[in-house]
Amino acid sequence: MARNTKVAADPNAPPVTRTLAKLVATHPSRGWSDDVEHQAHRTFLNWVGCAIGAARHDSVEATLAALAMMKPSPQSSVLGRSEKVDMAGAALANGISSHTFDFDDTHLRTIIHPAGPVASALLALAEVTGATGRQVIDALVLGVDVSCRVGNMMYPEHYDRGWHITGSTGTLGAAAGCARLLSLDEAKTTMALGIAASQPIGMREQFGTMTKPFHPGGAARAGLMSALLAKNGFTASPRAIEAARGYAQTVSTKNDWNEITDQLGQRFEIAFNTYKPFACGIVIHPTIDAATQLRDKGIKPADIERVELKVHSLVLELTGKKEPKDGLEGKFSVYHGFCCGLMVGRAGEHEYDDAFVNRPDMVELRRKVVATVDDSISEESADVVAVLKDGRREHVFVKHSIGSLERPMTDAMLEAKFRDMGEPVIGKARIDAAIAACWDLGNAKDVSAVVKAASSS
Amino acid sequence: MARNTKVAADPNAPPVTRTLAKLVATHPSRGWSDDVEHQAHRTFLNWVGCAIGAARHDSVEATLAALAMMKPSPQSSVLGRSEKVDMAGAALANGISSHTFDFDDTHLRTIIHPAGPVASALLALAEVTGATGRQVIDALVLGVDVSCRVGNMMYPEHYDRGWHITGSTGTLGAAAGCARLLSLDEAKTTMALGIAASQPIGMREQFGTMTKPFHPGGAARAGLMSALLAKNGFTASPRAIEAARGYAQTVSTKNDWNEITDQLGQRFEIAFNTYKPFACGIVIHPTIDAATQLRDKGIKPADIERVELKVHSLVLELTGKKEPKDGLEGKFSVYHGFCCGLMVGRAGEHEYDDAFVNRPDMVELRRKVVATVDDSISEESADVVAVLKDGRREHVFVKHSIGSLERPMTDAMLEAKFRDMGEPVIGKARIDAAIAACWDLGNAKDVSAVVKAASSS
Numbered sequence: 048m049a050r051n052t053k054v055a056a057d058p059n060a061p062p063v064t065r066t067l068a069k070l071v072a073t074h075p076s077r078g079w080s081d082d083v084e085h086q087a088h089r090t091f092l093n094w095v096g097c098a099i100g101a102a103r104h105d106s107v108e109a110t111l112a113a114l115a116m117m118k119p120s121p122q123s124s125v126l127g128r129s130e131k132v133d134m135a136g137a138a139l140a141n142g143i144s145s146h147t148f149d150f151d152d153t154h155l156r157t158i159i160h161p162a163g164p165v166a167s168a169l170l171a172l173a174e175v176t177g178a179t180g181r182q183v184i185d186a187l188v189l190g191v192d193v194s195c196r197v198g199n200m201m202y203p204e205h206y207d208r209g210w211h212i213t214g215s216t217g218t219l220g221a222a223a224g225c226a227r228l229l230s231l232d233e234a235k236t237t238m239a240l241g242i243a244a245s246q247p248i249g250m251r252e253q254f255g256t257m258t259k260p261f262h263p264g265g266a267a268r269a270g271l272m273s274a275l276l277a278k279n280g281f282t283a284s285p286r287a288i289e290a291a292r293g294y295a296q297t298v299s300t301k302n303d304w305n306e307i308t309d310q311l312g313q314r315f316e317i318a319f320n321t322y323k324p325f326a327c328g329i330v331i332h333p334t335i336d337a338a339t340q341l342r343d344k345g346i347k348p349a350d351i352e353r354v355e356l357k358v359h360s361l362v363l364e365l366t367g368k369k370e371p372k373d374g375l376e377g378k379f380s381v382y383h384g385f386c387c388g389l390m391v392g393r394a395g396e397h398e399y400d401d402a403f404v405n406r407p408d409m410v411e412l413r414r415k416v417v418a419t420v421d422d423s424i425s426e427e428s429a430d431v432v433a434v435l436k437d438g439r440r441e442h443v444f445v446k447h448s449i450g451s452l453e454r455p456m457t458d459a460m461l462e463a464k465f466r467d468m469g470e471p472v473i474g475k476a477r478i479d480a481a482i483a484a485c486w487d488l489g490n491a492k493d494v495s496a497v498v499k500a501a502s503s504s
Numbered sequence: 505m506a507r508n509t510k511v512a513a514d515p516n517a518p519p520v521t522r523t524l525a526k527l528v529a530t531h532p533s534r535g536w537s538d539d540v541e542h543q544a545h546r547t548f549l550n551w552v553g554c555a556i557g558a559a560r561h562d563s564v565e566a567t568l569a570a571l572a573m574m575k576p577s578p579q580s581s582v583l584g585r586s587e588k589v590d591m592a593g594a595a596l597a598n599g600i601s602s603h604t605f606d607f608d609d610t611h612l613r614t615i616i617h618p619a620g621p622v623a624s625a626l627l628a629l630a631e632v633t634g635a636t637g638r639q640v641i642d643a644l645v646l647g648v649d650v651s652c653r654v655g656n657m658m659y660p661e662h663y664d665r666g667w668h669i670t671g672s673t674g675t676l677g678a679a680a681g682c683a684r685l686l687s688l689d690e691a692k693t694t695m696a697l698g699i700a701a702s703q704p705i706g707m708r709e710q711f712g713t714m715t716k717p718f719h720p721g722g723a724a725r726a727g728l729m730s731a732l733l734a735k736n737g738f739t740a741s742p743r744a745i746e747a748a749r750g751y752a753q754t755v756s757t758k759n760d761w762n763e764i765t766d767q768l769g770q771r772f773e774i775a776f777n778t779y780k781p782f783a784c785g786i787v788i789h790p791t792i793d794a795a796t797q798l799r800d801k802g803i804k805p806a807d808i809e810r811v812e813l814k815v816h817s818l819v820l821e822l823t824g825k826k827e828p829k830d831g832l833e834g835k836f837s838v839y840h841g842f843c844c845g846l847m848v849g850r851a852g853e854h855e856y857d858d859a860f861v862n863r864p865d866m867v868e869l870r871r872k873v874v875a876t877v878d879d880s881i882s883e884e885s886a887d888v889v890a891v892l893k894d895g896r897r898e899h900v901f902v903k904h905s906i907g908s909l910e911r912p913m914t915d916a917m918l919e920a921k922f923r924d925m926g927e928p929v930i931g932k933a934r935i936d937a938a939i940a941a942c943w944d945l946g947n948a949k950d951v952s953a954v955v956k957a958a959s960s961s
Contacts, residue, residue, distance in 0.1 A: 117590040120574065246722065256739045
């Protein structure tokens with residue numbers, strides 16, 4: 048027999064489910080600044096590039112093999128590939144591929160990777176409904192706003208507890224975006240959010256396995272299905288997010304409801320999205336950036352006697368692997384990161400393959416890097432001195448890495464990253480067309496230019 | 505930047521994911537007592553009946569309309585209907601219909617309704633793979649064991665916190681059952697459980713909406729997909745259930761690991777499954793049972809001067825609605841429950857339609873029932889005195905209601921309940937055949953006899 052005991056329950060929480068639904072259903076198209084509009088296109092472009100980049104990874108192969116057992120209708124495209132599957136399957140597959148390299152976007156305040164759940168659901172749905180590019184961008188901005196505001200409300204307790212916040216908030220963002228794309232009214236959008244609220248996805252224990260990228264993929268699919276159910280009359284609690292036994296109070300003991308309403312419809316969280324220039328954990332980025340700056344000064348690996356690297360203790364705690372043995376270990380090595388920057392001026396997915404990690408000149412250079420902890424240096428910074436064989440000491444201090452909010456990647460850098468990931472998969476001609484189609488999405492009559500270029504069907 | 509703070513984390517939890525996977529992958533077919541085997545058939549039969557009964561409910565209509573937007577392949581049957589959809593869609597739809605009337609099975613210790621997630625996934629998958637009935641029963645026993653043992657481990661904290669435990673443990677049970685049906689080895693079964701562990705579904709706030717029955721349906725679909733992904737090489741953490749940032753420690757602060765291993769492979773939780781004789785909350789059942797006994801003694805509504813009903817305080821707290829106005833309110837009225845028993849000797853779904861609740865003789869009889877709280881009486885009991893117009897006092901004390909573990913429904917009662925729900929939907933001939941096919945499932949060459957009779961395609 049169940050008891051009525053309440054745990055951490057606040058029965059008087061404000062009606063945030065309805066508040067978010069109202070925003071999603073009624074906010075004007077392109078009702079935001081040019082900066083927000085541009086950031087939405089950057090988010091979309093970066094997401095497409097990441098999805099193409101990992102399109103032939105084992106995680107995607109396994110997903111498509113599982114979906115094929117359902118004999119899906121060829122409704123929607125899988126980026127970087129020739130297969131089409133039903134829209135829910137495409138949302139799943141593209142969400143998985145876009146997060147497989149851990150190279151997608153980051154909302155730094157919550158460490159949510161917002162595009163995976165939302166954009167994956169939207170592109171798959173838009174192919175079926177024939178939505179305009181304008182509608183897709185509108186839905187992307189609003190969907191990401193829902194995920195990230197819910198994240199702001201619960202972070203950090205929710206994440207600390209074990210939830211992979213990208214998937215656990217992403218279902219709501221994807222449902223919101225799809226509700227907008229389907230032009231659901233406020234009442235049905237409330238239902239879509241309500242259905243989605245019963246489906247948070249993802250535990251941090253899965254990091255390092257294919258189930259990590261499954262989280263945004265699963266969230267995309269669940270959010271899309273929630274919107275389709277709501278469109279067809281399925282019901283949920285209109286207080287599903289905030290109620291005492293609803294989503295937020297069940298999955299987090301920190302719930303700052305004001306985060307939902309603060310400047311709602313005026314400030315858009317997608318404006319704070321960032322993009323990784325380097326294919327590894329973000330604490331390594333300032334060090335790679337510093338190494339790249341040394342390289343730009345003309346310093347070569349052969350000049351190096353010793354490297355004195357000072358970083359915050361967290362950096363070595365998370366990425367202190369001194370002698371990585373393969374690509375995956377390389378991702379957890381600030382030493383390897385530095386050497387990528389100095390040796391080749393970049394740290395993309397190619398610099399994390401096993402062969403590159405084990406290249407003799409990389410191994411030799413890594414052994415010259417001495418890292419020490421200095422907690423007077425922020426986690427977002429790195430202090431590097433290259434001691435050269437001729438006795439010179441070259442000093443670089445990176446306060447904020449390239450890719451941070453303070454020093455965002457330029458559009459040209461995003462394009463270069465896109466090419467770097469995508470060209471080996473679908474070739475230069477398609478990549479040229481895909482980049483152009485992504486930048487033009489807000490004006491496009493539908494998503495056909497994007498999917499024609501970015502898939503290989 | 506994420507912190508490494510740990511909340512309620514036990515890094516040394518025993519390897520229960522692997523332990524459960526080993527049971528599922530290696531336990532011998534029919535490796536249990538005749539009682540367990542019989543209970544598995546009762547569970548399956550009751551589940552089929554509930555799914556047929558609600559097959560034309562709005563919740564199922566909305567689900568099928570949403571699924572139709574994906575143009576699914578006609579792989580698997582929707583019980584009580586003519587449509588076929590892909591196997592994941594059938595798992596979803598049958599899981600939803602089987603829980604829509606809240607009339608399905610109950611594992612009393614955890615209040616899990618175990619069949620919905622597990623059987624819905626299995627039947628849909630078995631139609632595609634051509635599994636034998638023997639394989640389906642084996643997978644049902646083992647899948648239910650996984651759900652309920654995980655429930656035993658976390659109940660009650662997990663439920664008190666807000667999780668609808670049927671859906672939040674059901675994904676694991678469905679994944680386990682499907683892994684067994686697919687003959688996955690121990691390693692791949694571990695992966696299936698791991699993928700499923702990232703997808704707990706369901707919050708209690710949804711009670712009273714269609715999203716409540718969505719929970720077992722969504723769990724069935726998610727568990728089935730987890731097994732298909734694992735079969736095709738998708739990976740997850742082999743400690744996904746027990747790890748510090750895994751499923752159990754993220755969704756519950758009570759984790760009694762011994763509940764997983766205690767008599768594992770010897771005691772099967774399906775043996776403790778129960779079936780509702782009445783279509784309302786279980787606290788009303790002893791009262792309805794008492795009323796039915798009075799009716800069997802020949803007492804008629806016209807004889808009644810007054811009814812003195814004594815029950816535990818929880819009964820009135822949960823179901824104290826004195827003057828219910830419609831069918832749904834009737835489900836929360838112990839007064840209405842008593843009157844159903846005395847008036848017609850039953851309380852099926854028909855006795856909870858609006859017209860019956862408002863029938864003048866029912867309204868009149870209800871007003872004669874005086875309920876008082878007596879906490880010396882267990883929640884599982886009811887004490888009733890019918891004071892008759894001729895002055896006689898007829899006393900009935902029900903210690904355990906029919907349908908409890910102590911006084912289980914007979915097979916004949918289960919069949920009568922099945923007919924009562926199913927005949928209005930698909931007719932007597934199909935119901936006769938469906939009942940026979942359910943009892944014979946363990947010997948059947950495949951599930952075709954069940955689905956042929958129990959759907960109307």
